Amino acid sequence: MKFTDGHWLLRDGVKAFHPAEAYRITSDSDSLTVLAPVRRIERKGDATMGPVVTVRCSSPVPDVIAVEITHLEGVRPRGPEIELHSPETPAVDVSVDDRAAVLTSGSLSVRFTRGDAWRMDFLADGRVLTGSGAKAMAVIEADGHPYVREQLDLGVGQHVYGLGERFGPLVRNGQSVDIWNADGGTSSEQAYKNVPFYLTDAGYGVFVHHSGKVSYEVASEATSRVQFSVAGQSLRYFVVHGPTPKDILRRYTALTGRPARLPAWSYGLWLSTSFVTDYDEGTVSSFIDGMAERNIPLSVFHFDCFWMREYQWCDFAWDERAFPDPPGMLKRLKDRGLKICLWINPYISQHSPLFAEGRENGYLLRRPNGDVWQWDLWQPGLAIVDFTNPAACSWFAEKLDALLDMGVDCFKTDFGERIPLDVVYFDGSDPERMHNHYAHLYNQVVFDLLERRRGRGEAVLFARAASAGTQSFPVHWSGDGEATFEGMAQSLRGGLSLGLSGFGYWSHDIGGFIGLPDAAVFKRWIAFGLLSSHSRLHGGGSYRVPWAFDEESVDVLRDFSRLKMRLMPYLGRIAEEAHTEGLPMMRPMILEFPDDPSCAYLDTQYMLGDSLLVAPVFSADGHVRYYVPEGRWTSLLSGQSITGPRWVDEQHGFDSLPLLVRPGTVLPTGAVEDRPDYDHAAGVVLRVYSLPETTRVKTRIVAPGGELSAAFTVERAGGRLHVTADRPIADWAVLLVGESVPSSIEGATPEHVAEGVLLRALPNALTITVDG
Incomplete structure (x- = not known):
């Protein structure tokens, strides 16, 4: 103002x-x-004249100072307040x-x-x-x-x-x-x-x-x-x-608050029915069959709006015309190894059977005159659940609990932004203060239920609205983007900004939401989407299965989905950093390179964790211009090296994009490419990139649930590379990227591959002479 x-x-x-x-x-x-x-x-x-400002300073935690500026102190406290954690x-x-x-x-x-x-x-x-x-x-x-x-x-x-x-x-x-x-x-x-x-x-x-x-x-x-x-x-x-x-x-x-730990399966590909499309069990089965027939790994199937009957959102009841046997259908889907997500929102249409129940029990927001607050935007006559009422929270959670009993695994918590001011809350909260905070309460109710039922580390949302502290209830997605290259760039900027606001995980609608993307936009967005924290195919009024665009879209989705699965040993470690340190998985360049002035304004490329530079392609013809910081970087896809600092212009086909490995990286890649929830240490390949002299790198493999699965130490000194594992691991290997054949190897037999030298059948320790 x-x-x-x-x-x-x-x-x-x-x-x-x-x-x-x-x-x-x-x-x-x-x-x-x-x-x-x-x-x-x-x-x-002079002291008889005002105003006088009172400034009080204190500290809730080390290296943080609170400043409170007050004019008149007789004002009644207005809630809610953002919860603070002061562990010390x-x-x-x-x-x-x-x-x-x-x-x-x-x-x-x-x-x-x-x-x-x-x-x-x-x-x-x-x-x-x-x-x-x-x-x-x-x-x-x-x-x-x-x-x-x-x-x-x-x-x-x-x-x-x-x-x-x-x-x-x-x-x-x-x-x-x-x-x-x-x-x-x-x-x-x-x-x-x-x-x-x-x-x-x-x-x-x-x-x-x-x-x-x-x-x-x-x-x-x-x-x-x-x-x-x-x-x-x-x-x-x-x-x-x-x-x-x-x-x-x-x-x-x-x-x-820091983001909760998420289940490994959530990092796989999510496929949605899309927003306002017509579908039934046959449609769902055809999508899943089509993905399986094309060898595209799929982890989660999401049912959007019309799993419920029109005019009755939300009543949390399956539309029996399209889904006559929901428990049986969910069992059939889960038998195929899929997790199930359902779309919900905090609004209750007056045509829902729940409306009268919520009205009579005081579970819905009311106007100052006592009437239930309603309007016709989004759903005719909708009302809004009052999450400041503990009984309303329990009522809402009970409806979802029945769906969990049926076999549902998680929820997409949509909406929660258009919260009115001319209302009265159960706990007396100030409507202006509650407008933003409402999203926090809404997501907390759902996330807490999932943690109670599924256990910590297994709860996950797909949430849109949030406020300060809501990062504790992940994942959040960008909302309604245009199905254009401009919309793709807008989404990326939003995600990077959110990461610098304390949110560790983030996703977006692959292909955009508003309108139908052409095949070029869809394919470029696929590469970006599968190199994001979480990956979902979703749209507005059209299906987002790849064969609806062209056959090349199928190939692109298959390749990048499988690439993400192989990267899970690396993604698991940076996901753990999001949970334990509050660092986003997708990082603006300035976060990793704060001393490089060229990175200050970069918002069309990012670091996926600390070691992978991703530059999405925002053009149909494949031209991309991006910045490479200092050092000898290596393309993960082509093996070619690029030395920075400098700007680079390249052309990429739809099966490629700039994906560079930071110099000095030991990148673990997994042996499984059809699912994210596997033993990330078994069969792992440690890809060693431009490790300089007198360098010691410790690589941690974090298992689903946050436990340390394995740790490797790679040390280069005096022309020798020494690799050790903290425990015996089946079939692990070292790949020396861009290196010539070592002059001597103790503990393995070299195998020539396109990218360098692969050393398999390793014991717990390996010594390689790489120079001289």
């Missing part, structure tokens, strides 16, 4: 009051409180003297300068990261409504990222962003997943602890500052120190 009219003036109807000095400072063992009048106190009579009590140092007051947590400090001018700075290791100076912090009256605003300095060449899933340019500088969930598709400034957290490449991030609308002006209204404001009398935010972007994400997700 903009308050100013240029640098000097305020907009009509706006009054702003800024702290003028740190007048009175009080402290205790774990906090610092500053009384900041909005005018200099020259004489006692940090040792905080507080010092106050005539020149400054300082609170330090870990290596991060906040310093208030005492004297003639207001100044609050955040420092790490003696360096100022950012700060709030003259006319930055403010209490504001705009058109008769109170707001609190903060502006933090942004230095020259510094970039801002995050604020949830945003489909425009990855760098937020110059943008105005409102944290307000909306169902606007991927081609607009609106977003399904809004998160009041931004990350910078200047060593810190900032999280506004507010569940409602937060308005950001990122180097826009004030071009050298990041501004954020909320309605009301107080504003609380956290400054999160890094120093690296990865460190910032680790600390932010430790505070707000």
